[in-house]
Amino acid sequence: MTPEDLSAFIRTSLEQAIAAGEVNLDPADLPDVKVERPRSREHGDWATNVALQLAKKAGTNPRALAELLKGRIAGSEAIAAVDIAGPGFMNITLNAAAAGELARTIVEAGEAYGTANVLAGSTINLEYVSANPTGPIHVGGARWAAVGDSLSRILKASGADVVREYYFNDHGAQIDRFSKSLLARARGEEAPEDGYGGQYIADIAQQVIADELAAGRPDPAGLDDDAAREVFRERGVNLMFAAIKDEMRDFRVEFDVYFHEDSLHESGAVDAAIARLDEQGVIFKADGATWIRTTDFGDDKDRVIIKSDGDAAYFAGDIAYYLNKRERGADRVVIILGADHHGYIGRMYAMARAFGDTAGLGENLEILIGQLVSLVRDGEPVKMSKRAGTIVVLSDLVEAAGVDAARYSLVRAAMDSPLEIDLGLITSNTNENPVYYVQYAHARTCAVDRNAAEHGVRRDAFDPALLDGEADEELLATLAQYPVIVAQAAELREPHRVARYLEELAGKYHSWYGISRVTPRGDDPVSPVHQTRLWLNDATGQVLCNGLALLGVSAPERM
DSSP: OOHHHHHHHHHHHHHHHHHTTSSOOOGGGOOOOOOBOOSSGGGOSEEEOHHHHHHHHHTSOHHHHHHHHHHHHTTSTTEEEEEEETTTEEEEEEOHHHHHHHHHHHHHHGGGTTOOOTTTTOEEEEEOOOOOTTSOOBHHHHHHHHHHHHHHHHHHHTTOEEEEEEEEOOSSHHHHHHHHHHHHHHTTOOOOTTSOOSHHHHHHHHHHHHHHHHTTOOOGGGSOHHHHHHHHHHHHHHHHHHHHHHHHHHTTOOOSEEEEHHHHHHTTHHHHHHHHHHHTTOEEEETTEEEEOGGGGTOSSOEEEEOTTSOBOHHHHHHHHHHHHHHTTOSEEEEEEOGGGTTHHHHHHHHHHHTTOOBSTTSSEEEEEOOOEEEEETTEEEOOOTTTSSSOBHHHHHHHHOHHHHHHHHHSSOTTSOEEEEHHHHTSOSTTSHHHHHHHHHHHHHHHHHHHHHTTOOSSOOOGGGOOSHHHHHHHHHHHTHHHHHHHHHHHTOTHHHHHHHHHHHHHHHHHHHHOOSSOSTTOOOOHHHHHHHHHHHHHHHHHHHHHHHTTOOOOSOO
16 A cells, blocks of 8 residues: 555545544545654554644544544554544554555556656746856756756656756856957957956867868958957857757756747847736836836835846846746746845746736746855865866766766755765765665665576565565655655755655665565575565665656666
């Protein structure tokens, strides 16, 4: 019996009690019955507070309602015991056969175990990374890449239609500084004071020159300043962005849409968004500029969208971009931003409300803020990249640790907490290395499979009642939590919950492996116990594989 099965059984028991006149409730008022793992295993396999939720509406006290439900629930062959605790909590213990049946359920479900349809029919536009195309992805951007991609997988596993989007900032002063930096390096000059440095600038400048000469065009470094900057702007940005795409693809991060900021201004989308807000009555003019009255919607001050010189403020592009996403069919727009964008939340949420939308977790617009990443090696901070010169970039991390360790390390901590990655730890083959610990557990399940095949142990018999040892029960209980963890990770936008769960599961499996034999000793015959434990071993391997896939991390069969 899975948690979902138990939840449905309790709800059915409530509906039967209502139909029998034992409970004074309208069936339409029944909530989804939630079951959770008790803090102590001594309190049973699962617990629910549904009696506390419904007692007031039913005109009774929680313990009385719990006792009534106990009489119905305890009659099931799958239930070994039901105990009432405190003011009306119900602690439920499954019998060994019902609990053990989960192993077969998982194996037969395969990759589908842990997926759900709770977000079915919902289209979520998820924007992450969106680094300016003026340099390599830094480790902070790498964190948003790992978190964003993992979140997209988790949301898809929960039934949502996810559009993964990268906002290509190809409009504004940072691109001008980039083109000036390329031109300066091409001419052998120092970069402008507010420009970009690093070896990558020299590499791109030389590639632009080589491409222009190969196409039969003159050396752009020899053109007048305006013409030269235009060539380096167009060619350089394209080369930089191509490099970013390759870097993301090598990091197992893909996007469905690459949206160009320039298109908002060229297409008239900015003017159209402002006109829409004007219709809402939230636009006003003052001091020669055009403003949006965001204070009416929770912002700390009103915002300029068209400056007094007639140029669009950066916020105008944000407004047009949000409206564009909604018009493309997004029910929810989720944006992952770095810590330096915390001040954006108030104005962005106010903007969404000005359009008549909602803002916040689970609403039309959600903004997730991530904290910074730092790297250490041998106790000393890693401060700069050989390529970028001033910052540590994604390629440095991948070169040092590999994609699996890099992705896992970036996603296993809550995104809103600063993260320090110890390169020595995440590249070690020890149990202290979380990604190694989890991957080794999966590899061990595969080794058990190979050994079982050599000894003639097959999954052609299954008696779930034989999974009655304490280690069996602990492992089964942890496996049962996986769909709940995935659902929580999707609802709260917290992929790190999956990683931490996998570490817990790996620990339970390693303990189970130490005392549970899947193959017979010596000349002993293969027994139903061996065959049934093989199901449990394979169920564990499947869940580890499924969870690692949600994080974009491989599940090796040998290590």
